[in-house]
Amino acid sequence: MLTHQQNRKFLSKDKARPGGKSVFLLRFLLLCCLFSVLAGSLWAFKEGTEPFQPGLFPGAALAGLVLLGFTIRRGFEFFRSSHSKEPGRDEADRDQLNKIIQSTPQPILIVDSSGKALTFNKRFADLFALVPGQDFFLLSDQPTASWDLKDAFSRAVLGESIVLPEMWRKLYFQKSPPGYREICLSWAFIPVRNASGLVEKVYVKIEDCTERKRQEEEIAQEKSRLQAALKGARQVTCEIDPLTGKIVIGSPNSGSETFYRPDGLNGLENFEELIHPDDQHQFLNLVKEHALQQDAHLNTQFRVQLEPGEWSWLQFRGQAFASSDNSQTMLLGVMMDVTREKEYELTLKESETRYRTLFANALEGMYLIHTNDSVICVNQAFATLLGYDSPAHFETGSLGTHFSQIYYIPKIREIKRQTLLDKGQIQQMETQVRRRDGSLIWISENARAIKDDAGNILYFEGSLTDITARKESEECLLHQALYDHRTNLPNRSFFAEKVDQALKKVRSDLDYAFALLYFDLDGFSAINDSFGHFVGDRLLLEVSQRTQEALGPADTLARFSSDEFGIMVEGRSRTGIQDLAEKLRQELEKVFALDGMDIFITASIGILDYDPTYTRPEDMLRDVELAMHQAKKRGKNQWVIFSSEMYKRKSERTLMEKDLRRAMDREELVLNYQPIVRLDCGELNGLEALIRWNHPEHGCVSPDKFIPLAEDTGLIEPIGDWVLRESCRQIKIWREHNNSLIMNVNISAKQLEKAGLERKVYQVLQDTNLEARCLNLEITESMAMLKMEANVRTLNRLKYMGVRLSIDDFGTGYSSLAHLQRFPLDELKIDRSFISSLNAGRSNIRIVQAIVELALGLKLQMVAEGIETKAQLNKVKTFNCHYGQGFLFSKALKPADIETIWFAPGQNTASQNIFQNLFPEVAKPPLTNSD
Numbered sequence: 003m004l005t006h007q008q009n010r011k012f013l014s015k016d017k018a019r020p021g022g023k024s025v026f027l028l029r030f031l032l033l034c035c036l037f038s039v040l041a042g043s044l045w046a047f048k049e050g051t052e053p054f055q056p057g058l059f060p061g062a063a064l065a066g067l068v069l070l071g072f073t074i075r076r077g078f079e080f081f082r083s084s085h086s087k088e089p090g091r092d093e094a095d096r097d098q099l100n101k102i103i104q105s106t107p108q109p110i111l112i113v114d115s116s117g118k119a120l121t122f123n124k125r126f127a128d129l130f131a132l133v134p135g136q137d138f139f140l141l142s143d144q145p146t147a148s149w150d151l152k153d154a155f156s157r158a159v160l161g162e163s164i165v166l167p168e169m170w171r172k173l174y175f176q177k178s179p180p181g182y183r184e185i186c187l188s189w190a191f192i193p194v195r196n197a198s199g200l201v202e203k204v205y206v207k208i209e210d211c212t213e214r215k216r217q218e219e220e221i222a223q224e225k226s227r228l229q230a231a232l233k234g235a236r237q238v239t240c241e242i243d244p245l246t247g248k249i250v251i252g253s254p255n256s257g258s259e260t261f262y263r264p265d266g267l268n269g270l271e272n273f274e275e276l277i278h279p280d281d282q283h284q285f286l287n288l289v290k291e292h293a294l295q296q297d298a299h300l301n302t303q304f305r306v307q308l309e310p311g312e313w314s315w316l317q318f319r320g321q322a323f324a325s326s327d328n329s330q331t332m333l334l335g336v337m338m339d340v341t342r343e344k345e346y347e348l349t350l351k352e353s354e355t356r357y358r359t360l361f362a363n364a365l366e367g368m369y370l371i372h373t374n375d376s377v378i379c380v381n382q383a384f385a386t387l388l389g390y391d392s393p394a395h396f397e398t399g400s401l402g403t404h405f406s407q408i409y410y411i412p413k414i415r416e417i418k419r420q421t422l423l424d425k426g427q428i429q430q431m432e433t434q435v436r437r438r439d440g441s442l443i444w445i446s447e448n449a450r451a452i453k454d455d456a457g458n459i460l461y462f463e464g465s466l467t468d469i470t471a472r473k474e475s476e477e478c479l480l481h482q483a484l485y486d487h488r489t490n491l492p493n494r495s496f497f498a499e500k501v502d503q504a505l506k507k508v509r510s511d512l513d514y515a516f517a518l519l520y521f522d523l524d525g526f527s528a529i530n531d532s533f534g535h536f537v538g539d540r541l542l543l544e545v546s547q548r549t550q551e552a553l554g555p556a557d558t559l560a561r562f563s564s565d566e567f568g569i570m571v572e573g574r575s576r577t578g579i580q581d582l583a584e585k586l587r588q589e590l591e592k593v594f595a596l597d598g599m600d601i602f603i604t605a606s607i608g609i610l611d612y613d614p615t616y617t618r619p620e621d622m623l624r625d626v627e628l629a630m631h632q633a634k635k636r637g638k639n640q641w642v643i644f645s646s647e648m649y650k651r652k653s654e655r656t657l658m659e660k661d662l663r664r665a666m667d668r669e670e671l672v673l674n675y676q677p678i679v680r681l682d683c684g685e686l687n688g689l690e691a692l693i694r695w696n697h698p699e700h701g702c703v704s705p706d707k708f709i710p711l712a713e714d715t716g717l718i719e720p721i722g723d724w725v726l727r728e729s730c731r732q733i734k735i736w737r738e739h740n741n742s743l744i745m746n747v748n749i750s751a752k753q754l755e756k757a758g759l760e761r762k763v764y765q766v767l768q769d770t771n772l773e774a775r776c777l778n779l780e781i782t783e784s785m786a787m788l789k790m791e792a793n794v795r796t797l798n799r800l801k802y803m804g805v806r807l808s809i810d811d812f813g814t815g816y817s818s819l820a821h822l823q824r825f826p827l828d829e830l831k832i833d834r835s836f837i838s839s840l841n842a843g844r845s846n847i848r849i850v851q852a853i854v855e856l857a858l859g860l861k862l863q864m865v866a867e868g869i870e871t872k873a874q875l876n877k878v879k880t881f882n883c884h885y886g887q888g889f890l891f892s893k894a895l896k897p898a899d900i901e902t903i904w905f906a907p908g909q910n911t912a913s914q915n916i917f918q919n920l921f922p923e924v925a926k927p928p929l930t931n932s933d
């Protein structure tokens with residue numbers, strides 16, 4: 003507080019101020035001067051002299067009048083003041099004023115017209131940290147110097163009352179540490195005039211509105227935050243009058259962005275009228291209801307039409323509030339557009355309904371189970387599949403908690419659970435489940451684990467399909483694939499699988515032993531042909547039954563093909579196996595009585611012992627079959643144990659077949675020719691073409707070795723064609739040398755069987771320009787008998803063409819004469835076994851003689867094959883045999899040798915020698931064309 007003494011400072015200054023009596027005297031003197039000037043001027047004007055400039059007079063007169071007016075007024079005031087005021091009255095006024103200033107709560111400062119502080123109150127001193135009595139200049143002292151008050155102050159000095167708007171200022175202070183604080187001040191400059199009306203002081207009033215301003219700003223911030231929050235939440239504030247249902251939307255600033263509608267809710271009068279008619283009534287009721295109970299929250303949704311033809315869903319959330327005078331209750335709250343949420347909710351609901359319908363009506367059994375196996379829900383198909391009436395059995399019954407007990411194999415349950423936990427799903431798991439009545443069915447199951455966002459398993463969902471029918475048909479198919487439908491015995495595939503298992507077992511189990519038997523019925527096709535397939539099938543059944551009876555429980559019988567069977571025996575010794583084979587042979591040899599007929603059949607049996615070189619079942623089957631074929635070769639109705647020799651031979655044969663296929667292209671096949679001579683004169687009658695194979699490794703291979711192979715593999719056809727063509731070509735050339743020569747060509751059974759032989763022969767004769775009568779086709783006796791009817795036809799056609807026909811190896815086939823007569827033959831070639839046996843005794847001689855007589859009786863030419871000795875020749879000569887062939891005359895020779903030895907002119911030719919040595923009785927040597 004300023005002391006009384008200090009306050010006096012401001013008041014005493016008023017005394018010393020200019021403008022008192024002295025000013026008044028000064029003005030009076032000045033007035034006298036002006037009047038004297040005025041009087042002088044008037045006088046000069048009257049006398050016609052011009053001591054002054056024209057116009058000076060009226061100006062001086064006007065100034066004098068003004069000055070006179072002022073002086074009179076001031077004199078009057080001065081007079082009044084010096085005579086009317088009581089002594090001590092000024093003092094009291096000032097004290098009064100001072101008290102008022104000091105007690106004013108706002109900072110107050112009174113300055114003179116230069117801005118120098120005349121007085122200030124405590125609030126002012128506090129605000130600017132002034133000490134009492136301190137000089138303070140408003141316009142030059144810190145901090146106000148920088149506050150730009152000059153303009154306002156000068157206007158105040160000129161008499162204008164100025165109020166500056168509230169403004170933030172920086173108030174620096176010197177305290178340590180020095181700094182500043184921001185304050186918001188409002189300045190008012192009020193000019194104070196003296197008695198003469200001049201501004202001599204300025205009353206400065208400051209309002210510190212820092213605190214208020216701060217609060218206002220906070221409120222404004224709070225408001226904008228709230229608005230931002232509402233905007234962010236897509237909400238607007240809203241007020242509902244429960245009595246009228248009037249809705250007033252607040253926060254208009256954020257409205258357009260709050261709602262999805264382009265024009266939002268801004269400026270919408272009578273908003274309540276936009277509510278959907280169906281929702282209006284309910285909405286009003288709710289509002290009224292909630293208005294009655296204070297603090298009750300209302301959360302409701304309703305439709306409004308913000309745009310023509312489009313309905314939006316709005317949500318109101320709020321509470322009832324009483325007005326301040328308690329006269330009215332309003333519902334205050336927020337409103338937001340929930341159209342999207344509503345639409346999403348609706349689609350969700352729809353899809354859920356769809357899913358539920360799908361789930362309920364699905365044909366697949368579907369389930370949802372907790373990870374602990376308890377059922378959440380199953381559908382009707384699931385219940386039906388397992389023989390229950392309704393899903394309730396699982397959802398509420400005891401089964402619900404032990405869902406997985408339906409599995410027939412309990413371990414499946416754990417495996418499935420573990421897979422679901424580890425991999426999250428199982429696919430097409432095929433397993434058996436038990437139905438309510440205890441029966442088992444096959445199901446295929448798919449399931450997956452449903453997880454939350456964090457990857458935690460919530461539950462499992464899955465589906466089951468009944469695949470029993472498929473499984474059964476699969477089993478049926480499997481049975482068909484592995485069993486022979488006629489005998490119901492395992493088939494070759496099953497047997498091979500069994501052998502494979504045995505091969506695996508024998509490697510790990512040293513005590514384990516097994517062997518294979520393979521048997522084929524001898525002449526079964528003849529039984530089929532003679533008695534028909536029905537009897538054949540019956541016989542096979544009987545055979546399989548008889549075999550089965552001969553076997554032990556550890557033995558497996560399988561049917562491989564029509565009359566081929568396999569047996570796998572386990573745990574038998576070598577002799578035990580042989581005994582079994584013999585027993586089987588004997589059993590099958592016994593008569594089968596079928597449909598009143600006695601049928602006899604035998605079996606050829608191959609035996610194969612396991613040996614460690616075998617790793618694949620097919621190798622074992624191959625070898626045991628080879629042993630069976632060996633048994634056949636050795637005369638049938640016997641058993642043969644496989645030896646590696648058989649396989650070797652088989653392999654050689656296989657190799658040879660491969661080579662033979664290439665032999666033609668490589669020109670390894672050649673023809674040699676063996677002369678056939680007339681036995682009456684020793685002349686060369688013809689030649690037999692005999693094939694040779696010049697194998698690059700094995701040298702010359704005999705036709706006995708490769709012709710049967712060629713017949714088996716079908717190679718005989720191209721080989722035979724080549725032989726025919728080559729030999730015809732050759733004889734055509736040689737006939738130029740001796741035009742009576744005939745070429746004998748061997749024809750295989752396979753060639754004869756094949757249709758079109760006659761066409762081929764015809765073509766070759768055409769191509770080589772050879773007369774048919776120069777070609778003699780040799781057919782073995784047994785071959786000719788094979789398919790008689792067809793052969794007779796073919797041979798007749800050949801005969802018709804003029805080709806000669808011979809029966810080769812005659813006598814080995816024991817053909818009946820009646821049969822032979824049906825063939826259009828020209829010649830018989832007596833097999834060399836008869837000729838070589840001529841030395842052995844009289845009985846053989848008789849046989850040969852009988853054969854020759856027979857042939858002669860049929861008017862056939864006779865050729866004696868294999869004449870090796872003179873004695874044989876002489877014997878044959880006595881039988882009146884026409885021709886002879888044999889080493890005695892010549893071996894089969896290369897064409898060049900034939901030409902040099904048999905055709906060259908001169909004494910040393912073979913024919914000359916033969917003639918001289920073998921036919922001395924003939925007087926004249928044989929003639930050749932060249933002779």
Ligand code: C2E
Nearest residue numbers: 691692693705706709725748749750868869870887888889
């Ligand atoms: P094959 O038709 O009976 O032929 C006669 C065979 O007896 C020939 O054997 C011949 O060399 C042999 N031979 C002839 N005279 C004597 C003899 O005095 N003593 C002995 N020990 N043997 C004699 P090769 O050439 O080995 O022919 C064997 C068989 O091969 C032929 O018997 C024939 O069946 C067949 N063959 C030969 N060439 C062909 C051919 O081109 N086609 C066909 N399909 N088979 C042929």
Ligand code: CA
Nearest residue numbers: 690748780810
């Ligand atoms: Ca022959």
Ligand code: CA
Nearest residue numbers: 810811831867
């Ligand atoms: Ca022969």
